[in-house]
Each structure stands twice: as structure tokens, then as C-alpha cells.
Amino acid sequence: MSDDVPSRRPGGRTARIRADVLAALDALLTEQGYDALSIEDVADRSGVHRTTIYRRWGSVAMLLVDLLHLGTEDDWRPPDTGSLAGDLTAINRELYEALMVEPSLTTAVIAASFRTPEAAEALSRFWADRYRRSEVVVRRAIERGDIRAGTDAQQLLVSATGPLFHQRVLLRRPITRADADAYAHAALAGVAGPGGDDAASHLR
Amino acid sequence: MSDDVPSRRPGGRTARIRADVLAALDALLTEQGYDALSIEDVADRSGVHRTTIYRRWGSVAMLLVDLLHLGTEDDWRPPDTGSLAGDLTAINRELYEALMVEPSLTTAVIAASFRTPEAAEALSRFWADRYRRSEVVVRRAIERGDIRAGTDAQQLLVSATGPLFHQRVLLRRPITRADADAYAHAALAGVAGPGGDDAASHLR
Known part of the structure; x- marks a missing residue:
């Protein structure tokens, strides 16, 4: 993302x-x-x-x-690491890089979205597109049988990425790679596998 | 919160x-x-x-x-429901109410924080205070033996609340009470208990 x-x-x-x-x-x-x-x-x-x-x-x-x-219009695709844990972690690490670079284009665009309705709408559309493309990591995990078929892909993706944005952009606190990994891990733990297991259990 | x-x-x-x-x-x-x-x-x-x-x-x-x-300066304290699941859910439902009311004071203040450095600093300080006060829900859960003693309280709180802010304020999408509960649940699932169990396992 x-x-x-x-x-x-x-x-x-x-x-x-x-x-x-x-x-x-x-x-x-x-x-x-x-x-x-x-x-x-x-x-x-x-x-x-x-x-x-x-x-x-x-x-x-x-x-x-x-x-x-x-x-x-670009051809960005989310990473395909072979596991949902790997994919979510890779997404969060990309975000981490984008948010921690100083000055951050991401932060500049977010700031602009609070000043101009057109920018707000364009940013919403941009992110909707990015999150939609990212759903494939959840579909792949369902196909592999790692998580339940009914898993809400958007909720899982927002659960993984939201805390990182929140800590950096709204709370204005530094973030670390360890934070990025921890938030991906937590989101994953919230998704029960088909047998009721955590998809993340092998990470512990 | x-x-x-x-x-x-x-x-x-x-x-x-x-x-x-x-x-x-x-x-x-x-x-x-x-x-x-x-x-x-x-x-x-x-x-x-x-x-x-x-x-x-x-x-x-x-x-x-x-x-x-x-x-x-107020005397806000986080809810004390007797369980970490209950406390995090209650915090997220308070946030849900604050974010979904139209027009939202929370959203107005966030918008202002992107226009004025003084407002940004004041908002950071306000939230730092709110999150610090909320740490007690994690301390209580550790005392009850529900979660590991070393659990990072700030990370857990941001993990629960961050997705709700992100979906509403940055992605500018509607949020539901079910989202609020799901994000609290996911954050909780990411915290292993002292025996390695999920604190959230009883919620399933």
C-alpha cells in the first residue's frame, strides 16, 4: 500500500x-x-x-x-510473499517507509486533504483504489485455507494499516519497523482460521 | 478515549x-x-x-x-467493565460516537491540526494525555492475569483505536458499531495471554 x-x-x-x-x-x-x-x-x-x-x-x-x-493509473500490486503474515507485514513496511521519510509526500497529501475538498475526494479515491487492490492478499489466504472464507478483507487491511497511520499522522508520534510488524501481527491474530485457529499462531 | x-x-x-x-x-x-x-x-x-x-x-x-x-484538565477515565475485551470495546464505542456525530468536533479539531502548528501540538498533547490515562485498562488486565506482564499498553491501545480513526478520518468512509467492536477484538486477539492463549478466545 x-x-x-x-x-x-x-x-x-x-x-x-x-x-x-x-x-x-x-x-x-x-x-x-x-x-x-x-x-x-x-x-x-x-x-x-x-x-x-x-x-x-x-x-x-x-x-x-x-x-x-x-x-x-500505475501498476502497483501488493506483495506476494506466500503467506498472509508475510504479505501484511510487507504492506506495513512499505507504509512505514512512506510515512517515516522526511518530508513525507503521504503526510503532505493528507495535510492538503484537510484544506481542499477536491484533494480530500482525490485522496479518498486513491486510497479506495489501493485498498481494493490489496484485497488480493486476503483472497489468496482464503484460497490457501489459512483464514475463514467469510473474512472481511477491507476490515482486515484497515486493522493492519490503520494503527500505523494513526500513530504517525494523527498522534504525530514516531513509528518503528517493530510497530509496523506488531500491527500487522495483531490484525492477523484477529482473523480466525477455518478450524478456529489464529492464522498468526505460527508467528509466536 | x-x-x-x-x-x-x-x-x-x-x-x-x-x-x-x-x-x-x-x-x-x-x-x-x-x-x-x-x-x-x-x-x-x-x-x-x-x-x-x-x-x-x-x-x-x-x-x-x-x-x-x-x-x-477534565477527570475523564476509561471505562472499567471488568474485562479487557469490555474495556477496549467501550473505548472504541465512545470513539465511534465522537467520530460519527455530524458535524464532529473531533474531525474539526483534526482538520485544524493540519492548518496550524499550535493546534497540531495541542492535539498531540491532548491525545498523549488520553492514551496515557487509558493505559490503566491494560494494567488491570495484567493484574488479573488476562494478558502477559510485558504487554505494550500504548501499542495495544493504538492497535484498537487506530483503525477506527483511519477508516473515518483519513479514508473518509463511514464506520459502524460492528467495526468498532471488530477492531477492539482484533487488537485483543493480538495480545497473547500468560499461557499463550488469546485473551479474546472467549469472544469467539
């Missing part, structure tokens, strides 16, 4: 301009955060004229919205 | 002014949110002259900071 937004450069001048502008935005967001950001900065960094940026996006908020759209 | 901020009215004119102003702020925050709020509104609602409010607090952000300080 990485929040990295890769830059892609499909052919065509319009596509190249978008890629250049969004790559510049990405870099500037992590360097100086959302509040200090202006279209002039993005123009300077990307080498795209600011009137082009104004005409196409109109505001920094809409640039951010487009950056998040770009994030839903 | 309720985020309700009770109004207290200890004696003295200064204390009464503070109580009136902060009660007005509390009401206005839930009615119209942080963005639309002005000192004039708070003055009108509280009946306290705006020059008094400007002199004492200076800005809406500092009013919010003081509201959060007030929240750390």
Missing part, C-alpha cells in the same frame, strides 16, 4: 507535460510541503510555462488532485 | 469568561467547522466582548489550543 506516485512518460507532448509538471509537484511537495507551494514554483522546477499550468490545472489543489489520479 | 471536552465553571470572573468563550467555540466548531470560524462569531455566541477575546487568545487557533488544554 505504498503511496509513492511513480512518474510515467507515455508518448505525446501533452502526456510529457503532465509527467514533467507532476514530477516537479511531487518533488516540491516533499521538499517544502503543500502550504508553501505555488504554481510559479512548479513552473520553475518543471520547465513548463506557468500559463500552460494555469490553463490546464488552474490551481495547486487541482495539480494535487491530478497527482493522485496518476497514482491510481 | 472520548474526545468530548466538558465545560467546567470553577469560580472567578476570569475562569467564567474562559468557560463561556470555550463553550461557545465548542458549539460553533461542531456547527460550522474550523474554516468558517471567526473571533466575532465566538464573541457573539459567548457574550464576551471581542476585544477581551483578542487580548487573551489573539486568534481562533489559540482558542482551539486552549479548548484542547481544557480537555486535559
